[in-house]
Amino acid sequence: MPELPEVETIVRGLQKQIIGKKIVGIKVILPRIIRGEAEDFITLVLGTTIQKVWRRGKMIVVGLSTQRSILIHLKLTGQLVYISAELPITKHTHLILELSDGQQLRYLDVRQFGYLCLVDNSLVQELTPLGVEPLELSRDKFKALMQSRKALIKPFLLNQSFIAGIGNIYADEILHKAGIHPLQRTHTLGQMQIAKLYQAMQEVLRQAIEQKGSSIRDYVDSSGQQGDYQRYHQVYQRQGQPCLTCHEKIVRVKIGGRSSHFCPRCQEEERR
Ligand SMILES: [Zn+2]
Secondary structure (H helix, E strand, C coil): CCCHHHHHHHHHHHHHHCCCCEEEEEEECCHHHECCCHHHHHHHHCCCEEEEEEEECCEEEEEECCCEEEEEECCCCEEEEEEECCCCCCCCEEEEEEECCCEEEEEEECCCCCEEEEEEHHHHHHHCCCCECHHHCCHHHHHHHHHCCCCEHHHHHHCCCCECCCCHHHHHHHHHHHCCCCCCEHHHCCHHHHHHHHHHHHHHHHHHHHCCCCCCCCCCCCCCCCCCHHHHCCCCCCCCCECCCCCCECEEEEECCEEEEECCCCCCCCCC
């Protein structure tokens, strides 16, 4: 699933591509990709101008000229691409916004778990994740957050109501960089571990954004380009391969129903 770096990359692309453009046509190919009535969506979106594009957690928010916003969640395989109207409409294209510059914004989704929904701006806060943005979080607030729970660190990082935007790829990479075992409990993290974890979270997410995200499965940015960060993965989906630091074999275990990849030597479990 696209996580914070991938969604941030898409948003940065769209900010250059669609802001100021008017929506002059809408084609809904798969109505159920829209939450709510597709007809209402068309009526209320048609003729508006795109004023803002921003990210909250893993969600894309497209602010319109009418005090309304389109919320887009790509879930597993959603794609949002800015493309010439002349290019053929490919399979899995479910919705098309025709823009005043002759280009189109197309929503594609192989698995169809993603969705779009139109909401009043006053509801955006309520309908997007509650958790803090990791790149806007201070070290002190992060420390307080860690010490406020007795949760396993891996599921904690994935919980969108604590920290928004981190998914399975980046949780594994962040824990590896910090040298922390995914089953350690948050309240048992020492000062040094919390400092390392905070630093790793900042570095991994920022570097992944610089590399325009990780292209696992279907992820592409708003220009249809793949990301590069998968080349830098240290543990994610590297089970059985040697750790790039210590040569121990990377292992994969299920934690909270999700696969976790880590190095048993670099990320030894600390019990207190
Ligand atoms: Zn190692």
